[in-house]
Amino acid sequence: MSENQSTTSETTDKKELLEEEEEDGRSNKGVSEYYQKQNEMLENFKNDSEQIEAFNRMKSRKNEENSVKTQDSLINRHQDNLKEEEKLNKAAKRLANITLGVNFTLMIAKIMASVLSGSMSIISSMVDSVVDLTSGLILSISNRMIRKRDPYLYPRGRTRLEPLALILISVIMGMASVQLIISSANRISDKLNNIADPLDVTYITVGIMLTTVCTKFLLFMICQKYKSNPSIKVLAMDHRNDCISNLMTLGCAWMGKNYWYYMDPIGAILVSFYILYTWIRTGRTHALMLSGKSAAPEFINRIIKVGIDHDKRITHIDTVYVYHFGLKFLVEMHIVLDQKMPLKEAHDIAESLQTNIESLPEVERAFVHTDYDFTHHPHDEHKNV
Incomplete structure (x- = not known):
């Protein structure tokens, strides 16, 4: 009887050990997938920054006679794209x-x-x-x-x-x-x-x-x-x-x-x-x-990152909509600036941000709206459809 009990307990222990190993395997797999997604996101952030920088360098290349090699490589990369x-x-x-x-x-x-x-x-x-x-x-x-x-x-x-x-x-x-x-x-x-x-x-x-x-x-x-x-x-x-x-x-x-x-x-x-x-x-x-389906959260995060890194004078990113406009995306971004900022300065910040977003190959069109307040509801600015 004692031998049967010991055999049963050993079998139970083995089952529990196998279950724990399976759970650890699933957990490790989940962690691995998580870090893989994070690495992909960081790589996308880097590529977006390079794409935008190359686009801006190409625009001002006529006014720059002495370009640094790294700048030339970015321009060449954009031209290659x-x-x-x-x-x-x-x-x-x-x-x-x-x-x-x-x-x-x-x-x-x-x-x-x-x-x-x-x-x-x-x-x-x-x-x-x-x-x-x-x-x-x-x-x-x-x-x-x-x-x-x-x-x-x-x-x-x-x-x-x-x-x-x-x-x-x-x-x-x-x-x-x-x-x-x-x-x-x-x-x-x-x-x-x-x-x-x-x-x-x-x-x-x-x-x-x-x-x-x-x-x-x-x-x-x-x-x-x-x-x-x-x-x-x-x-x-x-x-x-x-x-x-x-x-x-x-x-x-x-x-x-x-x-x-x-x-x-x-x-x-x-x-x-x-x-x-x-x-x-x-x-x-x-x-x-x-029908205007929203973009995947990963791509929306990329657009938000572009807005955050664009200019230190942007105090808040209020609202961001990224949705299909055919095969590519249409982007609507609301940024918050100092209410005492001159119109010319606010316009230049918004326009350059819009240009940067549109330089991404996935984006068809971008619209940047400037505001001085971020406490209102987004629906207050547009009619409900």
Whole structure:
């Protein structure tokens, strides 16, 4: 009896020890993640300061003949950032045009494969290509409209056309996917009633689909090099989805012909649900951006840090709003200055702070409001909406 009790107590002790080790592991992991976030935040603070300093140095470079090497490096860094952004925009335009041409060619090939095979899975892939072609045209038109600015009709530009275009594409993809699901369900019903057409998945069809997969994978790998650009990131996601869906449709069509007929319409339904899910998620993300969703707390802290470090004459940071203005952010900052400060001095502080905030690549536009009091409620200055 005593031996059993001792064995039980040892087992209990081991369990408690294991539980403590697991808790310590979770605790250490939490501490590690915390410090990792802190380090990332400090790195972002440093990068923001360098970005702002480089921007200011570049503005006054014409008046400075003898620049220090460190200043030159900061200027060069900012110029490199501008060149990199321009390079990404050119790459996005080039890849969009290439994708447009490739999707048109693949659409023709898939139409042939659909006619030859009669497979619902391959038809779903063909419809996906048709919608891809449509989405490429929409993105191309929207990018062209964004570049052609009219300062009278659109004083702040038309950058929000891009997320609008992506939402429109999401709606088109969703409608096409739902229609394919209905058609596939009808094909299952026809087979149960013995009125469905037979499948004819030949080697020509297999060759077309495999060529599509290889082409899309190559485009995906190219897009991965420029994935920091939002448009290219969407293209990369689209190419990746096409690789997965085309492989799945080919497999389901092949199995439907050789093993079990129902695999073909079931595969079409699964592919359609996958496409529907990915594009609903994309549409939701960009809809939130257009609706003015707030930025992440980490980025708001970065904006606050810019305001705190800007000028010692700023006594308080009263209110800070950072929210989406399309793909980028709009910033509203209320700063408190001495009420006896001359207007010229207060204006120069606010304007230079606004310029510094707008020099950050994530910011589309910034507005700085000066005040002499910070005890009032923020809603007192604007109507509730």
